[in-house]
Amino acid sequence: MSISPEIVLSVRNLSVSYLAKRGRVRAVNNVSFDLRKGETLALIGESGCGKSTLNLALIRQLPITGSIDSGQILYTRPDGQTVDVVSMRKEALRQFLWADCAMVFQGALNSLNPVLRVRDLVYDTAKAHRLNKAEARRRAFELFQKVRLDPARVFNAYPHELSGGMRQRVLLALALLLRPQIVIMDEPTTAVDILTQRSILDVIEQLKAEFGFSVIFISHDLAVAAEIADTVATMYAGEIIEIGPVDEVFYRSRHAYSLALLNAAPRLSTGQEELLSIPGSPPDLIEPPTGCKFHPRCAFAVEVCKTTPPPLIMPEPGHRVACHETDRVMAHNNRKITT
Amino acid sequence: MMPNTTSTTPLIELRGVHRQFEVDGVVLPVLQDINLSVNPNEIICLVGESGCGKTTTGKIIAGLLGQSSGEVLVGGKPREQYTGPERSVLRRQLQIVHQDPFASLNPAHTIGDILSFPLKRHKLVKDRADLRRRIWELLTLVDLTPPGDIVNKYPHQLSGGQRQRVSIARALTVQPKLIVADEAVSMVDVSIRVSILKTLHRLKDELGLAIVFITHDLALAKYFAWEGRIGVMYLGRMVEIGPTPDMILNPQHPYTRALMAAVPEADPDITRRKKHIELRSDEIPRLSEIPHGCAFHPRCPQFLGGKCDVIVPPLLPVPGVTQTVACVNLTPATVGD
Numbered sequence: 001m002s003i004s005p006e007i008v009l010s011v012r013n014l015s016v017s018y019l020a021k022r023g024r025v026r027a028v029n030n031v032s033f034d035l036r037k038g039e040t041l042a043l044i045g046e047s048g049c050g051k052s053t054l055n056l057a058l059i060r061q062l063p064i065t066g067s068i069d070s071g072q073i074l075y076t077r078p079d080g081q082t083v084d085v086v087s088m089r090k091e092a093l094r095q096f097l098w099a100d101c102a103m104v105f106q107g108a109l110n111s112l113n114p115v116l117r118v119r120d121l122v123y124d125t126a127k128a129h130r131l132n133k134a135e136a137r138r139r140a141f142e143l144f145q146k147v148r149l150d151p152a153r154v155f156n157a158y159p160h161e162l163s164g165g166m167r168q169r170v171l172l173a174l175a176l177l178l179r180p181q182i183v184i185m186d187e188p189t190t191a192v193d194i195l196t197q198r199s200i201l202d203v204i205e206q207l208k209a210e211f212g213f214s215v216i217f218i219s220h221d222l223a224v225a226a227e228i229a230d231t232v233a234t235m236y237a238g239e240i241i242e243i244g245p246v247d248e249v250f251y252r253s254r255h256a257y258s259l260a261l262l263n264a265a266p267r268l269s270t271g272q273e274e275l276l277s278i279p280g281s282p283p284d285l286i287e288p289p290t291g292c293k294f295h296p297r298c299a300f301a302v303e304v305c306k307t308t309p310p311p312l313i314m315p316e317p318g319h320r321v322a323c324h325e326t327d328r329v330m331a332h333n334n335r336k337i338t339t
Numbered sequence: 340m341m342p343n344t345t346s347t348t349p350l351i352e353l354r355g356v357h358r359q360f361e362v363d364g365v366v367l368p369v370l371q372d373i374n375l376s377v378n379p380n381e382i383i384c385l386v387g388e389s390g391c392g393k394t395t396t397g398k399i400i401a402g403l404l405g406q407s408s409g410e411v412l413v414g415g416k417p418r419e420q421y422t423g424p425e426r427s428v429l430r431r432q433l434q435i436v437h438q439d440p441f442a443s444l445n446p447a448h449t450i451g452d453i454l455s456f457p458l459k460r461h462k463l464v465k466d467r468a469d470l471r472r473r474i475w476e477l478l479t480l481v482d483l484t485p486p487g488d489i490v491n492k493y494p495h496q497l498s499g500g501q502r503q504r505v506s507i508a509r510a511l512t513v514q515p516k517l518i519v520a521d522e523a524v525s526m527v528d529v530s531i532r533v534s535i536l537k538t539l540h541r542l543k544d545e546l547g548l549a550i551v552f553i554t555h556d557l558a559l560a561k562y563f564a565w566e567g568r569i570g571v572m573y574l575g576r577m578v579e580i581g582p583t584p585d586m587i588l589n590p591q592h593p594y595t596r597a598l599m600a601a602v603p604e605a606d607p608d609i610t611r612r613k614k615h616i617e618l619r620s621d622e623i624p625r626l627s628e629i630p631h632g633c634a635f636h637p638r639c640p641q642f643l644g645g646k647c648d649v650i651v652p653p654l655l656p657v658p659g660v661t662q663t664v665a666c667v668n669l670t671p672a673t674v675g676d
Binding site for chain 1: 388498500507528529530531532533534536537555557558559561562565572584587588596597599602603604605606607608609610611613615618621622623
């Protein structure tokens with residue numbers, strides 16, 4: 001498989017399962033995607049769709065009951081060398097995390113050790129990755145400034161002395177300490193208020209422009225995805241069922257589930273609008289439905305959907321979708337770009 | 340279906356309501372000078388960021404909390420004057436649905452039990468057959484059908500959305516006139532959320548309910564309360580309130596404007612073209628250190644020194660619009676003490 005120099009991460013046919021009492025839970029099933037340099041990929045979907053499991057698999061931090069069953073996670077280093085994260089040994093993985101691929105989790109308070117000052121976190125990271133203390137401090141101060149924090153105050157503070165928004169920005173700054181190529185963000189703006197969310201989104205945008213890292217952004221919030229993403233991947237029952245440029249997925253959605261999600265999401269400045277709910281509930285991942293896993297809830301389902309899983313087709317370059325009824329779905333999307 | 344606000348007696352009216360809590364010897368003014376009336380069959384959304392007092396307001400309306408000062412009138416009469424059986428009837432009129440359907444339903448009771456307790460307690464059913472009939476009716480009312488599949492289940496056997504419907508059914512057992520829904524759908528997935536909101540809408544129409552809907556999600560507030568009103572709260576005060584379309588399309592208070600501008604939209608084109616408003620500070624002040632004058636002044640882009648940091652702006656009508664707004668720069672300079 002050849003990998004273009006533009007691609008930093010190439011995930012191929014990744015499957016992850018958890019062992020449960022009733023059997024194997026296929027949480028991520030045959031997922032493939034590429035992440036380009038500087039690209040923001042938003043993974044959207046409802047709880048239980050496998051987006052957080054996918055994220056944990058990418059950084060090999062699955063809980064003990066979970067395992068990667070098959071597939072590759074090909075990471076291309078800045079020097080052009082490509083390595084498979086799935087087969088990395090302990091020490092190589094330890095170096096890969098944070099230095100090459102950093103994470104920002106939801107709920108900043110749980111991600112920061114309450115008995116350590118922010119500066120201890122900075123120095124710990126520096127020590128683990130052989131960065132000297134003075135340089136670590138210099139970089140931390142620079143990054144805190146960039147995320148609109150008062151460096152001197154934050155550097156010596158304990159997590160509880162900072163507000164939720166400040167903590168989330170501290171995490172962003174810490175994630176960038178070792179200049180990673182990839183930052184994975186799992187619902188970073190979910191537990192925060194509107195204006196705090198705004199400042200975090202603005203800060204992410206500004207940092208991206210400056211450092212050029214790629215982002216995998218996990219969210220159930222379509223509005224945040226619409227704003228921040230270059231590429232959107234919709235996940236359902238452990239599979240990426242549609243992936244494409246943000247405008248393609250929002251304005252020319254070809255998968256019935258993507259369209260259903262859009263039809264259920266209210267927009268603020270569009271005046272009165274009619275929303276549609278999705279009937280039923282997400283499927284059981286131990287014994288998923290036959291055919292297309294979405295068919296029991298799908299308004300477009302026809303006979304073939306019940307028996308045959310739809311293949312992933314590419315109707316436009318860069319836009320892939322797994323749905324038997326793409327044309328009918330697309331005809332039903334009434335969203336338009338007005339400019 | 341806009342209720343006629345001039346001729347109807349409000350279902351409940353808050354007049355100059357203050358509420359404070361003491362935490363470790365520090366007095367926190369969680370609500371200050373709230374004036375709000377809810378009319379029969381009306382939808383009001385209270386929005387604002389955490390700590391703005393929207394939940395406290397909801398609890399005071401539902402009668403779960405008392406006010407520290409000010410008056411709460413129910414049906415035109417101060418709540419304290421209701422006593423004995425009259426008070427019991429009053430309690431039934433105002434119900435609440437909480438945010439977390441995992442915490443608000445007792446895991447040891449079946450759904451049938453959960454619904455039968457209030458029916459028996461308030462003697463709303465004659466006998467067992469009547470009880471069963473009423474429970475069936477309630478479950479059908481909140482779209483939990485067929486009721487026979489639900490009634491003997493325990494909360495953990497239901498999904499989050501179903502549990503929230505049980506909470507709504509429980510609130511309806513006592514035939515309330517008003518339901519406070521406090522972030523009632525914020526823990527539910529996008530696909531299920533809309534159907535619960537539609538159920539609430541239908542209940543409002545069929546049963547003539549008034550709904551006080553508390554949320555931090557402005558787009559959701561817009562959708563749910565399009566024919567009602569939205570009130571925006573900040574640090575314990577109402578800063579702007581008015582009919583939903585005007586609040587969304589023509590917000591007046593600098594804080595409301597900042598909120599509306601800050602919200603990302605589920606539409607790439609709209610969200611890219613949105614103009615954001617830069618605030619002077621990103622941090623919300625603590626409730627123990629509420630700024631003098633207008634509480635928003637340290638962050639407000641339209642801050643006027645010597646005015647905004649001195650005068651506490653009262654909620655007043657603004658000429659030419661339908662909203663009432665608490666901002667000295669927008670309302671005629673009539674400042675009471």
